[in-house]
Amino acid sequence: MELYDVIGIGIGPYNLGLAALSEPVDDIKALFFEQNTEFEWHPGMLIEGTDLQDPFLVDLVTFADPTSPYTFLNYVHKHNRLYQFYFFSRMDIPRREYNQYAKWVANQLSSCRFGKRVIDVIDHEDHYEVMIEDVRTGDKDAYYAKHVVIGTGNTPLVPSGFEGAPKKDVIHTSGYVPNEKSIKHDARSITVIGSGQSAAEVFYDLLQDRDYYGYKLTWFTRTPHFYQMEQSKLAREAFSPDYVRYFHSLPFEKRTEALSTIDRLRHGTEGGLLNRIYDTLYHRSVDGKDRYVRIQPSVEVNEIHPSKEGKGYTLSCHQEGLGETFHHETDKVILATGYKPNMPKWLERYREIIIWEDDKRFKVARNYHIEFEDNRKHHLFTLMNLEHSHGSSATNLGLSVQRNQMILNTIAKREVYPLQTNTVFQQYDL
Incomplete structure (x- = not known):
């Protein structure tokens, strides 16, 4: 029997x-x-210009x-893009380029196997048996x-009414992205x-092409305002190892x-994008073109039904502030309703011996292993469902590197x- 130190299930960025x-x-x-045949990072949201x-x-x-x-x-250097990136003179990069970079890394790693679905993980006394199914054969x-x-990873969260x-x-x-052309055209x-x-990114993309295709465009959000993501430097220190250590304690x-x-640090909208949306609306308002665009906060959309007119759909909506319901007619709906953790079914087998913090959230150690009643030394580490245990580390790409450091140090039993500690100017502990 060939025994690996660690097997990872799923090949996303983490x-x-x-x-x-x-x-x-x-x-x-x-x-x-990874069950997919190649690496792809949020392909449905790789909108050009984002x-x-x-x-x-x-x-x-x-x-x-x-x-x-x-x-x-090193990726941009190897692809003869280093000078272009230098003259680009920005810290942020195109989302599509991040995806291409990650593909480049995945293609070089001998440990990554694509087209392989994990169907079960069986517990033995000091190790796990991982059952694999080839998706092709x-x-x-x-x-x-x-x-x-x-x-x-996560799976799309679709409200029950939809x-x-x-x-x-x-x-x-x-x-x-795969449906963008048909959405706009039809x-x-x-x-x-x-x-x-x-x-906001989808709305802005649709807004840019609205005049060409001629569709009416509506944006409903349940929140009372369109919140801008907090970008101040001191506030962003919450995305640091020091804050995560404090949060977990x-x-x-x-x-x-x-x-x-x-x-506001994790779920807001980038301020520059909100400004670009506003500027576009302002310019179009000069000629009265903004009358085909509706933006309304404090609206919860509960259900969708086929329109009585025979084409399109009727949305049942509730305006929270006024406490009133209304109906809205539309042909297409884009759900920006987030994601939920894609927890594997085989994990249910371990439910009775996992330590739980409440009915739905298991206890996760500082080094990201799920805590068991038997205090086992062969660990199930988790890279997801971590908001309750590690806060800002749950979905942040930068902190995922520090998470991987901790996991590898635990596996190797050495540093x-x-x-790194004392990485920020703020002090969270006493």
């Missing part, structure tokens, strides 16, 4: 970063499986090892590892539902309370990648 950092470590034998919301330094490896061959800077195989890292609606007309933002009216960066109740205080 596990891909773990694979890249583990590649040069001689005493860590790692393997990573940028990563974080600086290029939040690549897969730089915060752990700036000398790694898998840095973004259906062949099954077993691999063995001391530790397993769950990186199965379940079962035709997918060609009701599209989650995760599928926007619709007389389009409604975007939701708030945050994804909603808090009692569960205090952690859940603290989540609401950092929402493979030194962890």
Whole structure:
């Protein structure tokens, strides 16, 4: 039996970063499986002109090892783009370029296996048996590892009132780009539902082409305002190892309370994009073209039904401030309603021996392993469902590198990648 030190399930940016950092470590034998046949990062939202919301330094490896061959800077150097990037003179990079960079890294790593679906993880006394199915052939195989890292990502969150609606007309933002042309070409009216960066990016893209295609455009959000993401430098220090360490040390109740205080850091909309939307609307208002665009906060959209007119749909809406309901007619709906953790079904087998903080959230140790009643040494690490335990580290690309450092150090039982402390000007602990 060949025993690996770690097997990663899913190859998104988080596990891909773990694979890249583990590649040069001689005493860590790692393997990573992904059911998709190639790496893709949010392909439905790779809208041309959109940028990563974080600086290029939040690549897969730089915060752990700036000398790694898998840095973004080495990527642009190898692709003869370093001078272009230099004259670009910006810290943020195109979202599509980040995806291409990650593909470049994935294609170099021998530990990454695509087209392989993990169908089960069986617990043994001191290791796990990981069952794999080849998506092309259906062949099954077993691999063995001391530790397993769950990186199965998130799935689109579709509100209950929209379940079962035709997918060609009701599209989650995760599928926007593949359907963009048909959405714009076929619709007389389009409604975007939701708030945050994804909603704003889709709305802006639709707004730019509205005059050409002639559709009516509506944006409903349940929030009372269109909140700008907090970008001040001191506030952004919440995305630091020091803050995550402090957050994790808090009692569960205090952690859940603290989540609401950092929402503006995690879920707001980039201010420049909100300004571009406003500027576009202002310019078009000169000729009265803005009358075909409707933006309305404090509106909760509850259900969708086929229109009585025989074409399109009727949305049942509730205006929170006035406490009144109304109906809205539309041909296409774009749901910017977020995501939910894609927890694997096989994890249910472990429910009775996992330590839970409440009915839905398991306890996660500082080094990101799920805590078990038996205090086991062969760990199930998780890269997801971490908001309640690690706060700002849950979905931040930069902090994912520090997370991978901790996981690799735990697996190796030594400090493979030194962890940095006192990284910010603020002091969170006493």
